[in-house]
């Protein structure tokens with residue numbers, strides 16, 4: 001296995017990777033985009049911070065790539081769409097640098113309150129500017145926090161300790177969480193109107209880009225103070241420059257920029273009431289140890305088939321849950337493959353229903369396993385849990401997942417239905433049997449049977465008349481095909497039966513034709529599990 005460490009991550013993390021058997025590590029900090037394209041040609045993993053851009057071009061140049069690990073939070077430097085299409089896991093370390101970034105933000109808030117940076121500059125220039133370097137106090141002021149996630153919450157705790165009132169704008173924040181934090185939930189407009197200080201802690205998205213623009217600033221109090229230690233572009237740079245120049249914004253602090261590194265000649269560098277740091281939020285010894293070690297360990301786990309933690313493009317499963325889920329994942333994958341091979345028409349919808357004990361488990365990984373199984377035989381590309389939902393959607397197949405409280409007659413049951421555009425539905429139900437948790441298919445198209453979930457299956461719908469089983473047995477015998485098991489389900493009212501023969505090998509074309517031609521056999525399918 002080969003891992004490219006493209007940005008500077010903690011030496012302890014790099015060392016961890018080096019110590020693993022058969023793990024080659026290439027450290028290439030500060031490489032040009034062209035060099036990165038060369039270096040990724042045979043790597044299984046790439047570890048980055050915010051500097052290296054893992055673009056669609058980089059992903060295309062890395063045919064063996066399986067994991068991109070971000071030692072930090074923001075993944076805006078990684079083309080997640082392109083990675084997901086290729087089934088490449090993108091993972092980050094969501095919590096390792098929270099405190100470091102919250103503390104830097106608070107340092108900025110303090111530096112925007114007491115002119116520390118300006119005083120230092122003046123002292124170094126030989127002056128003693130006691131009169132012009134007057135600040136203000138945080139006590140009794142109102143802080144508006146946009147984005148009350150991990151960092152926003154830590155910043156709020158510190159603000160409350162300083163005697164500030166905290167307003168929160170975050171559409172995903174619950175009232176109970178706001179109450180627990182001791183903050184007041186408000187609209188963005190209300191926050192702009194009431195806050196003396198505003199700090200942003202959200203990802204850069206279409207919604208958050210330029211959220212604080214000239215209009216928002218105009219709505220704010222005169223002398224407002226603004227801070228961005230999240231992502232460049234949440235506060236519109238030009239609007240901030242104008243606000244600071246006019247005095248509407250009394251002070252500001254930035255750690256992140258619309259283009260990084262910040263242009264040497266940027267106007268931002270010339271404004272005295274603006275304190276700048278070069279994207280240092282996560283740059284503490286502690287945070288770098290946290291995220292560097294965590295990403296190295298998690299990348300290694302993912303690359304060696306272990307639990308995938310903190311993936312952006314697939315669900316993370318708690319290792320304890322994974323142990324419980326493992327037999328269901330196998331069953332789910334088989335049911336998906338089975339139903340896809342059973343259906344003949346164009347499938348419009350895949351309906352997955354969980355019954356019994358499974359209802360209490362995390363269904364996301366299981367539903368992905370079923371979709372992966374469904375695609376196994378129809379998609380030429382490598383399908384895994386990362387790209388299965390996207391691939392299935394691109395085929396125009398809608399996926400419906402239902403957790404049902406109906407009694408299904410089993411302790412647990414998974415039903416997978418493929419609904420075709422001709423109105424027909426093909427389905428299979430599966431469960432686990434016995435102490436060994438053996439997977440079994442227990443119904444096909446609503447007919448109860450019991451079949452194993454591996455090998456070659458001959459599935460027949462035939463007239464319920466004498467001689468069919470004998471005919472199949474003789475035909476297979478002539479072909480040298482051994483029958484390992486047989487399961488039958490009769491529907492006397494309708495006069496037909498469903499039968500499934502578990503075979504040791506697949507029958508020849510000639511035998512298949514003979515079966516098709518038999519007048520008593522309505523339909524037959526060879527299914528490979």
Ligand SMILES: NC(=O)C1=CN([C@@H]2O[C@H](COP(=O)(O)OP(=O)(O)OC[C@H]3O[C@@H](n4cnc5c(N)ncnc54)[C@H](O)[C@@H]3O)[C@@H](O)[C@H]2O)C=CC1
Pocket residue numbers: 072073074075094097098101146147148149150151152169170171172173201202203204205207208229230231255256279280281282283
């Ligand atoms: N300066 C630096 O070195 C660092 C910067 N960061 C950046 O800080 C930001 C926040 O990080 P965390 O708190 O760890 O993330 P988080 O995911 O815990 O919190 C983000 C919060 O933003 C909220 N949010 C999303 N869209 C929103 C919208 N349209 N309006 C209002 N709120 C919205 C979410 O509900 C969530 O609560 C990220 O952009 C991250 O990349 C993180 C670490 C270091």
Ligand SMILES: O=C(O)C(=O)COP(=O)(O)O
Pocket residue numbers: 049050051071072073074075097279280281282283
């Ligand atoms: O974790 C984040 O989102 C950061 O912005 C930190 O970036 P860095 O790892 O210091 O380049």
